[in-house]
Amino acid sequence: MEALYRKYRPKNFDQIIDQLQAKLVLQNAIVKDKVSHAYIFTGPRGTGKTSVARVLAKALNCDNRVNYEPCCQCENCISIDKGIHPDVIELDAASNRGIDEIRRIRDAVGFRPMLGKYKIYIVDEFHMLTREAFNALLKTLEEPPEKVTFILATTNLEKVPATIISRCQVIEFKNFTESDIAENLLRISSIENLKLHENAARLIARRAAGGMRDALSYLEQVASYTLNGIITVESVEKALGLLPSEIVDRYIDYLLNGNFIQIDELIDRIFIDGYDVYQLVQSAIEKIEERISQKPSERLLKVAQGLIEISKELRFVENKKVICKILSMNLAATNQKTLEQTAPQIEQIIVPTEQTHESRDRRPDDKSQPEQSLQIEEILNWIKEEKDLSIYVALVQSRISQKNNTVEISFLPSQRFQYEYLREKILELEYLFKTKAKKDIVINIFIDEEREKRILQKLQENFPGKIRIEE
Structure with missing residues (x-):
């Protein structure tokens, strides 16, 4: 059974969805007989780069072309659709990326087309060519023989040398909109006698993230999962392993x-x-x-x-x-x-930094504030901004106090996974504190069960009859 994305690959320019820039540039070039010797098709995967390259190859070699549209019925068009035309050579640069493959292309371009009017080289993922292969391709791209066109497709234009880009016309392909993908899925579903719900089509389109090929692959997977049933949002979620x-x-x-x-x-x-x-x-x-x-x-x-x-x-x-x-x-x-707002007197379970009991007992007019709290806050901000956000998030959910050169980090019993995480990172944590404090620091991490009991007692006091503590 042929895959849906291959079965419904566009056969002419009229069937190409969106991609207006690519269609207008290529259609005008065909009509005016000013087709470039080399194109770079760049854009995300599944946006039709190879499909448009094949349509261009058919339009250039079609015996019965009307303006820019190939007839899709002549021998040249049929053989290009089947991938057996001797003058349309498709190469996957991901598996043929060496200089030897490019040398074979360079030696073969000098021969005239065998059946069609143009010799077309379609190189997919050509950004994966080696540096030597790119260098071997330079001269051929700059001065190719007459009636030879290179179509180089890539998803990573930034990896292509500037010397190659300067010798080609660059055409950018963009992601399809969700509405275009959903509409196409509904159209194909009606042809294939699939009962696709509109909301399910939108979910598949969203999951495809702008790629039509991915969307058709998802549709095929969901259709196999539901068999002859109606394809709903729930069935799409189950078939694709999505969260409800x-x-x-x-x-x-x-x-x-x-x-x-x-x-x-x-x-x-x-x-x-x-x-x-x-x-x-x-x-x-x-x-x-x-x-x-x-x-x-x-x-x-x-x-x-x-x-x-x-x-x-x-x-x-x-x-x-x-x-x-x-x-x-x-x-x-x-x-x-x-x-x-409802319980301002309850001790906060999660606090960025918290003063020790001694500092909380100080009177407001006592100006001899300890320097430790300020240092700890500075260290936390430093870890957040420049070092490790995961460690910072675990720290701000703890109670932190400092006694001389020892930093005590306590968690509630319900925060055991934060406790375990920091225990695994204790050496890195001590290093961060030492680096910022510029002195030796010992980290002590522990579970404070007594603090949890005090919190629960306060909850009972503030919400009498609504909180029950089980031993």
Whole structure:
């Protein structure tokens, strides 16, 4: 069975979706007989670069062309569609990147076309050629024989030497819009007798991130999963292993409302069910972008910015679950306004830096403030700005105090994963404190069970009859 993205590859310019720049430039060049000797097609994957290259090859070699459109019925058009035309040579530079392959092309360009009018060389991912191969291609690109056209496709134009770019016409391909992808998916589904729901088509389009080929591959995968059933949003989520929408919405709501325990339980449940927490954050970014577009607010923007920072951190760490928990709970802490207003006397569970008992007992007029708290705050800001954001996030959820050259970092029993994380980083943590403080520092990290009991007792006092402590 032929893959959908190959079966519905555009056969002429009229079938090419969007990409107006590419179509106008190439159509005018064909009509005016001013086709360049070398083109660079650059853009994201799955945006039609190779498909447009084949359409151009057919238009140049078609026996019955009308203006710029190939007939798609003559021998040249059919053989190009099948990939067997002797004058249209396709080369994958990812697997043929050496100087020998380019030398063979250089030796072959001198021969006249065998069947068509033009000899076309389509080199895909040509940015992966070696430096020697690029150098061997330079002279051929600058002065190719008559009736020879190079079409060089790449997803990374920045890796192409400037000497190559200066010898070619560069045509940029852009991502397809979600509406264009969804519309095409619905059209193809009707042809294939697939019952695709419109919302499901939009979800696939969003997941494809602008690539039509990816979208068609996803559609094929979902169709295999649902067999003869209706393709809904739920079936797309299950077939592609996406997180259910309600879980993502719940995660965002927890962040906005400062629900620490619920965030902890939600991430644990996601991990147990086999989902990727990085995907949770990415889906949350997309969801909150929708909320912002519907009703912008400062809180939504702050959470969106925090989610972006979490996404960046998760890309380069191994224990994504722990880091996602720490960063998510810290983000939720910034939105915990309700608890602070209703119970201002309750001791805060999460604080950036906290004074020791001795410093809290000082009178307001006592000007002999200790220097330790200020130093710790400076160290925390330094770690946040220049060193390790993950360590900073774990630190701000602890209680920090200093006694001479010893820094005590305590956590509640419910913050065990932050405690374990910093225990693993204790050598690095001591090094950071020593570097900033310019003296020897000993770090002591421990679980403070007594502090949790005091917090629970205060909760009982402030909310009589509503808080129960189980031994």
